[in-house]
Amino acid sequence: MRDRVRPGELYIAGTGPAPGQVGGGRADRLSPSGGEGPVRRPRRHDPDRKGRILDAAIEVIAEHGVAGTTHRLIAAAADVPLGSLTYHFSSLEDLRAQAFRRYAEQMSVLYAAHFEGVENHEQFVLAVTDLIYGDAGADSHEWAIAYELYLAALREPALRTVTETWMRASRAVLERFVDPGTARGIDALIEGLVMHKVLSTAPPSRDQIQAIVTRAAGQPVHALEGEM
Numbered sequence: 001m002r003d004r005v006r007p008g009e010l011y012i013a014g015t016g017p018a019p020g021q022v023g024g025g026r027a028d029r030l031s032p033s034g035g036e037g038p039v040r041r042p043r044r045h046d047p048d049r050k051g052r053i054l055d056a057a058i059e060v061i062a063e064h065g066v067a068g069t070t071h072r073l074i075a076a077a078a079d080v081p082l083g084s085l086t087y088h089f090s091s092l093e094d095l096r097a098q099a100f101r102r103y104a105e106q107m108s109v110l111y112a113a114h115f116e117g118v119e120n121h122e123q124f125v126l127a128v129t130d131l132i133y134g135d136a137g138a139d140s141h142e143w144a145i146a147y148e149l150y151l152a153a154l155r156e157p158a159l160r161t162v163t164e165t166w167m168r169a170s171r172a173v174l175e176r177f178v179d180p181g182t183a184r185g186i187d188a189l190i191e192g193l194v195m196h197k198v199l200s201t202a203p204p205s206r207d208q209i210q211a212i213v214t215r216a217a218g219q220p221v222h223a224l225e226g227e228m
Contacts, residue, residue, distance in 0.1 A: 046080075049078075049080060049084060049088070050088045051102075052078050052079075052080070053074060053075075053078045053080060053084065053085060053088060053089075053095070054095075054098055054099045054102045055078075055099075055102070056074050056075075056077035056078035057069070057074045057077075057078075057095055057096065057099035058099050058100075058102065058103050058145055059077055060073045060074050060077050061096070061099065061145055061148050062141050062142075062144045062145045062148070065148055066096065066148050066151070066152045069092070069096065070092070071085050071086075071092060074095070093156070096152070097158065097159060097162065100145075100149045100152070100159060100162050101162050101165075103145055103146075103149070104149070104162055104163075104165065104166040104169075107138070107142070107146070107166070108166060108169040108170065110138075111131075111169070111170055111173060112169075112173050114127060114130075114131055115127055115173055115176070115177075118177065120220070121177065121217070121219075121220035122220075124177040124178070124217065125210065125213050125214050125217050126210070128186060128190065128213045128217070129206065129209050129210040129213050131190060132189075132190055132193045132194055132197065132209050132213070133197075133206045133209055135194055135197060135198060140198065143194075143198055149162065149163065150163065167187060170187050170190075171183045171184055171187050174186055174187055178217060178218070182216070182217065182218060185216055186213070186216055186217060189212070189213070189216050193209060193212065
């Protein structure tokens with residue numbers, strides 16, 4: 001018994017059975033510390049895992065739609081174990097809602113950035129025109145996500161807090177240049193014209209869009225004050 005390999009001592013494979021061990025031991029059954037058992041991989045330090053899962057969920061929704069989105073597809077896209085999803089999110093609905101919220105926040109930042117440098121009414125009209133003509137700075141992939149959110153919010157009232165927050169953020173940007181009522185109308189105009197442009201086989205020209213925006217934006221505030 002004196003020669004038995006004790007826990008913590010490494011047996012060198014290829015030198016025959018370890019003393020006191022029937023049939024010998026396999027080096028691949030030794031843990032890094034020298035004890036027997038399966039070798040475990042060190043846990044990967046992954047502080048951004050939740051964010052990566054949310055980004056993966058957005059991509060899966062864009063490709064498969066809300067109806068086709070599953071835990072397994074998201075886990076595969078994020079390259080994480082399936083259990084990571086249930087650890088960070090209480091349900092698929094919770095994950096989806098947080099993913100939509102993340103997407104809306106990202107788009108709101110891009111929306112606000114589009115109006116940086118706008119100083120007067122004429123520049124505002126041109127900025128809105130460019131926004132619509134350029135599909136609000138989003139490609140068809142990103143608009144697929146937005147439309148999936150809209151459709152999901154029709155069926156799941158809880159998601160309307162996400163859409164309402166997104167619309168409020170957009171209107172807050174527009175209200176820097178026009179009154180709240182006009183801002184609400186232009187916000188709806190942007191959504192509607194972009195949808196028409198994306199889905200139409202004969203989308204409106206830039207000149208047509210600018211004419212529509214000019215009418216919707218009304219006269220500059222200083223012009224109205226001068227008439228009073």
